[in-house]
Amino acid sequence: MSKYSIQINGKTHEVDVMEDMPLLWVLRDVLGMKGTKFGCGMAQCGACTVHLDDVAIRSCSVPVSAVGKGKVTTIEGLSENGDHPLQQAWEKHVVPQCGYCQTGQIMNAAALLKRNPKPSEEQIEQAMQGNLCRCGTYNRIKQAIITAAGGSNVILNKADQ
Amino acid sequence: MKISSPFHKKIEQQEDVSSELFKASRRDFLKIGGVLAGGLVLGVSFFSCNDKGKKVASLAPNVYLTINADGEVIIVAHRSEMGTGIRTGLPLIIADELGADWSRVRIVQAEGDEKKYGDQNTDGSYSVRMFYKPMREAGAAARYMLIQAAAKEWNVAADECDTENGQVVHKASGKSTPFGDLVAAASALEVPKPEQLKLKDRSQFKMIGHDTPIFDLHDIVTGKAVFGIDADVENTKVAVIKHCPVVGGKIKSFDDAKAKAIPGVLKVIPIKGGDNPPTVHKPLSGVAVIAENTWAAIKGRDALEVEWDLGPNATYDSAKELEELAEKIKHSGTVRRKRGEFSKARSGAKKVIEHTYLAPHLAHATIEPPSALAVIKNSSCEVWACTQNPQGARDAVAEALGMDAAKVRVNVTLLGGGFGRKSKPDFIVEAALLAKESGLPVRVQWTREDDLHHDFHHSLSAQRIVATIDADNKLSGWSHHIAYPSIGSTFDAKVVQPSDGELGLGATDFPYNVPNIQIETYDCVSHMRIGWLRSVRNIPQAFAIQTMLDEVAAARGMDAVANALDLLGEDRNITFNEELINGKYPNYNEDIAVYPWNTSRMKRVIERVAKEAGWGKKMPAGSGLGFAAHRSFLTYVACIVEVNVDSNNRITIPNVHYAIDCGVAVNTDRIRSQFEGGAQFSTSIALKSAITVKNGAVEQNNFDTYQIIRMPESPKQIHVHIIDSEEKPTGVGEPPVPPFTPALCNAIFAATGKRIYKLPVDLTTA
Numbered sequence: 001m002s003k004y005s006i007q008i009n010g011k012t013h014e015v016d017v018m019e020d021m022p023l024l025w026v027l028r029d030v031l032g033m034k035g036t037k038f039g040c041g042m043a044q045c046g047a048c049t050v051h052l053d054d055v056a057i058r059s060c061s062v063p064v065s066a067v068g069k070g071k072v073t074t075i076e077g078l079s080e081n082g083d084h085p086l087q088q089a090w091e092k093h094v095v096p097q098c099g100y101c102q103t104g105q106i107m108n109a110a111a112l113l114k115r116n117p118k119p120s121e122e123q124i125e126q127a128m129q130g131n132l133c134r135c136g137t138y139n140r141i142k143q144a145i146i147t148a149a150g151g152s153n154v155i156l157n158k159a160d161q
Numbered sequence: 162m163k164i165s166s167p168f169h170k171k172i173e174q175q176e177d178v179s180s181e182l183f184k185a186s187r188r189d190f191l192k193i194g195g196v197l198a199g200g201l202v203l204g205v206s207f208f209s210c211n212d213k214g215k216k217v218a219s220l221a222p223n224v225y226l227t228i229n230a231d232g233e234v235i236i237v238a239h240r241s242e243m244g245t246g247i248r249t250g251l252p253l254i255i256a257d258e259l260g261a262d263w264s265r266v267r268i269v270q271a272e273g274d275e276k277k278y279g280d281q282n283t284d285g286s287y288s289v290r291m292f293y294k295p296m297r298e299a300g301a302a303a304r305y306m307l308i309q310a311a312a313k314e315w316n317v318a319a320d321e322c323d324t325e326n327g328q329v330v331h332k333a334s335g336k337s338t339p340f341g342d343l344v345a346a347a348s349a350l351e352v353p354k355p356e357q358l359k360l361k362d363r364s365q366f367k368m369i370g371h372d373t374p375i376f377d378l379h380d381i382v383t384g385k386a387v388f389g390i391d392a393d394v395e396n397t398k399v400a401v402i403k404h405c406p407v408v409g410g411k412i413k414s415f416d417d418a419k420a421k422a423i424p425g426v427l428k429v430i431p432i433k434g435g436d437n438p439p440t441v442h443k444p445l446s447g448v449a450v451i452a453e454n455t456w457a458a459i460k461g462r463d464a465l466e467v468e469w470d471l472g473p474n475a476t477y478d479s480a481k482e483l484e485e486l487a488e489k490i491k492h493s494g495t496v497r498r499k500r501g502e503f504s505k506a507r508s509g510a511k512k513v514i515e516h517t518y519l520a521p522h523l524a525h526a527t528i529e530p531p532s533a534l535a536v537i538k539n540s541s542c543e544v545w546a547c548t549q550n551p552q553g554a555r556d557a558v559a560e561a562l563g564m565d566a567a568k569v570r571v572n573v574t575l576l577g578g579g580f581g582r583k584s585k586p587d588f589i590v591e592a593a594l595l596a597k598e599s600g601l602p603v604r605v606q607w608t609r610e611d612d613l614h615h616d617f618h619h620s621l622s623a624q625r626i627v628a629t630i631d632a633d634n635k636l637s638g639w640s641h642h643i644a645y646p647s648i649g650s651t652f653d654a655k656v657v658q659p660s661d662g663e664l665g666l667g668a669t670d671f672p673y674n675v676p677n678i679q680i681e682t683y684d685c686v687s688h689m690r691i692g693w694l695r696s697v698r699n700i701p702q703a704f705a706i707q708t709m710l711d712e713v714a715a716a717r718g719m720d721a722v723a724n725a726l727d728l729l730g731e732d733r734n735i736t737f738n739e740e741l742i743n744g745k746y747p748n749y750n751e752d753i754a755v756y757p758w759n760t761s762r763m764k765r766v767i768e769r770v771a772k773e774a775g776w777g778k779k780m781p782a783g784s785g786l787g788f789a790a791h792r793s794f795l796t797y798v799a800c801i802v803e804v805n806v807d808s809n810n811r812i813t814i815p816n817v818h819y820a821i822d823c824g825v826a827v828n829t830d831r832i833r834s835q836f837e838g839g840a841q842f843s844t845s846i847a848l849k850s851a852i853t854v855k856n857g858a859v860e861q862n863n864f865d866t867y868q869i870i871r872m873p874e875s876p877k878q879i880h881v882h883i884i885d886s887e888e889k890p891t892g893v894g895e896p897p898v899p900p901f902t903p904a905l906c907n908a909i910f911a912a913t914g915k916r917i918y919k920l921p922v923d924l925t926t927a
Contacts, residue, residue, distance in 0.1 A: 001424055018424060021456045029399070029454035034391040035384020037577070038455070039528045040609040044864035047528055075384035082383035090382045094374045094830055097838055098244030099381035100388055100529045100577025125873040132864060134528050134578045135244045136841025137834070138875040 006067050008033070009077025017064055024048045024059040027074060035075035035103045039132070046131030049104040049111075050074045056111035058130075075103040078110060086110055089144035097135035105131050109145045118149055224277065225299045226255055228307075232327060232341030234261045239271035239278035240288045241549045242377070243579030244838070245894045246831030247288045249376045251296050253828060257368040258300030258361055260324025261340070268376050273551025273571035282550040284584050284693075285749065286794035286892025289827055293890045301358040303347075310346035311338050363825070363887070372830035377575065388577045389547025390606065392534040397602045398427060400595050401458035403465050404447040404615050407857035408690050409437030409472035411446045419464040420450050425457030429465070430598050432591060437473060438654045439690045441585040442557035445615055449595050455606055471857060477688035479522055479621055479854040486623035486685060487517050490642040494681035495658060498669045500740045501677035503627075506638025510629035512716050518626070518705035520920040521851035523619035524859075524867055525694055529577020530612040534604040535592035541568045542596070546589045547576040554586035558593040580842075581693040585617050613867050614859045617692025618852055620645045622701040626709045629677075634717050636728060638677040643668060645701070646687035657684040659698070665747040666698035667793060667899060671706065672735050672758055673728035688857065695842060699793045699899035701920075707789035707903030708917065711910065721788040721907065722771045732761035749794050756795050756889070762822050763790060765884060766799040770820035773882050774801035783807060785911025789904035795891040797822040800900040802876075804908040810924040812848060812909065814876040819897065821881065824888035832893050833881040839897020840879050845869040847902040848922050 002019045005012055008031070015030050022041075027033045027050070036059055039047030043058035050059045051073040078084050086106050096102045105128070112119060112127040119127065124145050133141070227235040236255050242248035252268050255261075271278050280291065304324050311329035312319040315336055322331050330337040363370070380386040405411065417429035428451040435446035446469075450461035507513060533546035535558070542562055548554045551571040559566040576583055592605040607615075622645035629638035647663060649656035659682050661669070669680055694700070714724030734757035737746040748756060767790050770776075780786060783806055790799040803816040817840045826832055849868040853860045861867035906917035915927040 017454075018456065018460075021454075025454055025456040029456070032393070034387070034393075037388075037529070038390060038606075039530070040864050041459075042609075042863055042865070045528060045609075082379060087382045091374070091378050094372075094378060094834070096244075096375065096378065096381045097246070097834055098242075098527075098529075098576060098578045099377065099386055100527075100575075102381055103384045106382060129871040129873050132528060132869060132871065134526060134580075134842070134869060136838030136875070138841060138872045139837060139877070139879060140834075142872070 002065070004064050004067070006064065006072060007069065008072045009074060015064070019065040020063045022060050023050070023062045023064055023067055023072070026064050027059065033074055033076050037100055037104060039101065045101070046108055047101050047104040049107040049131065051107060051111055054111060054114050056108045075107055078107065084110065085148040086113070086144065089148040092147060093140045093144045095137050095140040095144050097137055101131065101133045105133065105141055109141070109148070112145070113149060119145070121146075225296070226259070226303055228303060228340050228344055230341050230344045232265055232339050234259070234266045234327070234340070236266055236268055237271045237278070238268050239281050240292070241281070241283040241551070241573050241576055241579065243283065243549060243576035243583065245835060246375050246828055247283065249373060250289060250828045250831060251292055252376070253368045253373050254293060254296035255300040257366050258297045259304050260326070262327030263368065263373070265327055270573050272573065273555045275552045281552050282584065283579070284549055284581065286796070286894045286896065288892065289890045290795065290892050293825070293827070297360050298355060298358060301360050302353050305353045305358060306347040306350050307340055307343050309350055310343045314338070314346065370826050370829065373828050374830070387574050388529050389545065389574045390529055390532040390577070392545035392574055392604060394534065394536055394602050397534060397604050398451050398453065398599070399455045399458045400449045400451045400592070400603050400605045401455065401462040401608065402432065402447040402449045402591060402605065402611070403462050403467055404445045404611060405435060405469050405471070406614065407469070407471045407475050408439050408445070408688065409435055409474050411435040411470045411472060412448065413468040413470045415448050415468065416466040417448070419466070420461040423457055423461045423464060425453040426461040427451050427453065427601075428599050429461070430595055432594060435472065438651055440652055441587065441617065441692070442553070442560065442590060444587050444591045444594070449591070451595060451599055451601065451603060458606065459608065474688040475857040477854055477857045479852075483519055483621055483623060486644040486683070487519060489683050490517070490623055490625045490644050494642060494683040496679060496681050497664055497742050498678060498680040498737070498740050499742065503638045503640045503677045503679040506629045506631070506677035507627065507640070509631060510637060511632050512630040513627065514709070514712050514716060515625065515627045516709065516918055518624045518701070518708070518918050520622045520701040520704065521853065522621045522689065523694055523846065523850055524613050524616045524852050524861070525578070525580045525582035526612065526867060526869060527576070527578030527580060527582055530607040530609055531583065531588035532604060532606050533589040533592040534602065535589070535596040536602040537593070537596045540564070541570070542593055543570045543572070544589055544593065545572045545574055546592070547574050547583055548586065548589060549576065549579045549584040550586065553584070554589045557586040557590050561590045562593055562597055580695040581697070582616060585692065609863045613852070613861050613863065615690075617651065617690045619694035619700070620687070620689065620691045624701065624705040626705055628709055628713050630713070630716055636673070636675050636713055636717070639671065639673070639675045641668060641671070641680045641706070642683070643680065643702070644683040644685050646685045646689065646691050648691050648693060650687035651691050657686055658682050661741070661743050661745065662747045663698045667702035667706065667791060668698070669741055670737055670746060670758060670792070672760065672763070672792070674730035675728070678740070689854065696793055696895035696898040699791065699895070700846060700902065703789065703791045703899035704902050704906070704920065707791065707900060708906050711787070711903070711907040712916070720777065722767060722776050725767055725788070725790055726764055729760045729764055732764070734759050751795060756891075758792065762797045762888070763792060766790065766797045766820040766822050769882055769884060770799040770801050770818050773820065773880060774803070774816070774818040776801060780911070783912055785908045785913075787904045787906065787908025787911055789900040789907060791900040793896045793899050796893060796896040798896050798900050800904040802901065802904040802908045804905060804912050806909060806912045806924065812922070812924070813874070814844065814905070815878065817876045817879045817901070819879070819881050820884065821893070821896070822884040822886050822888070823893050823896070824886050824890040826883050826886070827890060829883060832883055835893045836881040836897040837879045840876050840901050841870060843898045843901035844874070844876060844905070846898070847905050847920060848874070851921055
């Protein structure tokens with residue numbers, strides 16, 4: 001067990017945990033921040049995505065000892081009132097089905113837009129390929145990212161009835 | 162003690178949990194719903210929804226709807242939300258029939274209690290089919306009472322009044338009163354009998370047939386939504402379990418010294434399991450590590466040394482099994498359906514097409530792995546779990562603990578995916594047993610490895626179809642040979658043949674006009690826990706049938722759409738019973754007279770999809786369109802997939818078109834989303850996923866080896882065309898899956914000339 005002082009969503013948290021404990025479990029089990037999800041434990045699915053200094057990381061595979069002085073942002077800290085442009089776009093396009101992977105998807109997309117505010121469709125696909133969705137919401141995710149980036153509705157076809 | 166479960170945020174758990182949370186009374190319902198006194202509670206007695214199907218008939222007076230004096234409308238969602246949108250879909254039916262203001266509706270999730278709520282086993286694409294009418298009646302009953310109360314107050318005739326947007330209105334006088342103000346007067350009235358209710362005409366619906374966003378949308382995108390993995394009470398400990406790698410194996414001995422040395426590990430407890438057959442409500446053999454947190458439990462589990470008696474399934478090899486089944490189905494089997502004389506069709510045929518179709522075991526791989534929390538206090542047990550079947554879980558926990566079911570309460574969280582996996586309560590029973598043994602609140606957490614290794618897997622299958630074409634260019638004979646371990650084997654070792662129910666998922670209900678049909682099945686002993694995966698046997702059966710029909714079309718010199726329309730023949734309702742050896746087509750547990758297999762509905766979706774997709778247009782080299790049509794869960798679906806295959810055999814899917822007839826459409830946005838997701842789910846089945854077993858143990862450990870599609874390889878545009886239908890509504894959770902894989906395989910043929918006989922697709926060997 002070791003003591004760590006970590007910066008999460010603008011606040012400093014002191015934790016006393018095993019040094020190899022992944023950030024994911026520090027967030028969920030120690031600090032009770034449960035918006036970040038567990039899916040695979042080996043950086044294969046992206047459900048646990050958070051930001052470390054604005055870069056998307058898989059928190060299931062980053063030990064707490066590696067966080068250092070980096071600034072961690074989780075879904076709880078992405079926006080004050082749940083109104084980040086991506087969260088708004090996610091609601092506009094009713095992206096989620098079961099919803100479980102969506103916080104990781106949103107965090108990954110937020111990191112993408114930070115480094116590339118106007119991604120092409122192909123750039124979105126490449127950037128989002130580490131985030132699995134078993135329900136199959138990929139097209140609405142893509143659409144929501146384009147909307148949040150100020151693009152138009154070109155992908156998701158709302159068919160007639 | 163605070164309970165951070167999404168639907169019980171406001172309750173403080175008392176010392177004696179049973180005293181506050183368990184009584185299945187109206188008073189408790191009000192408490193649980195956070196509703197104060199002064200509300201209008203409507204107990205609606207339902208009549209049989211389906212007296213032949215699932216157990217819905219014995220619906221006692223139920224409580225689905227409460228209207229508060231402040232105007233808030235509280236609707237109980239009693240089916241589980243796993244992504245289909247049902248937690249929004251059923252409540253909106255009540256709200257629409259009531260004339261509620263949707264922004265004043267709050268949805269409360271029901272705990273598992275069949276007597277109170279009716280069937281809650283969220284499975285089989287049942288929810289809307291089973292509860293459309295009861296939900297309408299629940300809303301209409303409240304509407305009736307509110308109108309009576311207002312009409313009396315205004316001294317006008319009740320039939321001159323209406324409800325809209327949370328108010329009773331009298332158009333002639335311009336009077337209106339909010340529901341809340343009528344609660345006191347209305348609650349003094351008698352609950353109307355069903356025959357007194359006048360249900361709305363379709364033209365009056367404001368929500369049914371339109372798009373409504375899901376209720377939990379904002380909570381989901383802000384990370385506040387609570388899934389099974391998030392359930393928490395004070396002092397919750399986490400258990401991670403080392404399960405026996407082989408179904409039916411048992412613990413010989415174990416050494417927990419290293420596990421217990423890990424900081425945070427509290428207890429190590431063996432779980433006695435390993436029954437063979439395994440059943441769904443009993444756990445596998447395993448050794449559980451209970452720790453302060455998940456990481457310590459995972460490390461403890463990894464440090465355990467367990468010696469197993471691997472049991473009778475330790476030599477199972479799925480590749481060998483598939484080879485053996487493929488050999489077995491070359492011979493004659495047990496006849497299950499017979500029309501005419503196939504042998505004569507074959508001997509008189511001008512052309513004979515014969516192929517074997519192979520498909521692997523699959524895992525559900527919900528992104529949320531199974532997780533459940535159990536608390537035991539004062540001889541009662543309370544559970545929070547991502548379960549599709551809270552009633553089944555309640556019974557299973559009661560049995561495992563030797564407790565009366567009335568002492569067990571199962572709270573349903575949101576489910577991070579279900580697809581059939583979470584209808585089995587094994588992981589919930591584990592939590593209950595460990596809570597009992599340890600005396601601690603225990604949340605069992607399965608890892609991804611546990612999930613893939615110890616799933617209730619979709620079974621592998623081998624099929625052979627022989628199609629004969631006569632001198633008049635007619636499809637004269639159809640002989641379908643089918644082998645797979647039955648789902649029934651999970652419950653009863655004596656079951657070695659597919660059940661009528663399994664065959665009725667697309668095989669024995671082969672609807673085409675072919676004069677000679679024979680369907681045969683074979684013995685197959687199971688060595689796995691075989692379960693049901695989104696659309697179940699429809700997956701392999703539709704794959705084989707619909708890809709063979711594409712070859713039949715080519716052999717007849719017809720395009721696939723024209724061939725299907727020709728084979729469906731004249732408009733009619735088909736009953737299969739007289740040709741089935743066991744005499745009865747299960748028809749998804751519905752009376753075939755009430756829900757017939759109607760060829761005109763199928764033809765209509767086929768014609769629609771062909772038109773929308775531009776069927777018949779010339780495609781560039783390397784591209785192709787593929788078609789398939791399939792009725793499952795009483796919903797009619799036709800699908801056209803466009804593929805492009807490049808010189809490196811890389812498959813892309815630019816377009817998918819679905820045309821569907823699911824009867825009256827309830828929430829059109831969620832119908833579309835189910836089809837969008839169904840196409841993606843089926844793309845994984847077609848192109849990516851396989852579970853293989855060696856020495857009785859699953860070989861895939863995580864998403865690196867059990868692959869599901871990722872965004873770059875997913876279908877780019879999915880167009881969903883919903884037929885405007887007045888038929889009784891039917892489900893849409895599963896029906897998108899079956900026709901997609903064969904349509905994709907047929908498109909691959911159109912693009913490359915390669916036929917697909919084995920899943921997942923491998924173009925290097927096809």
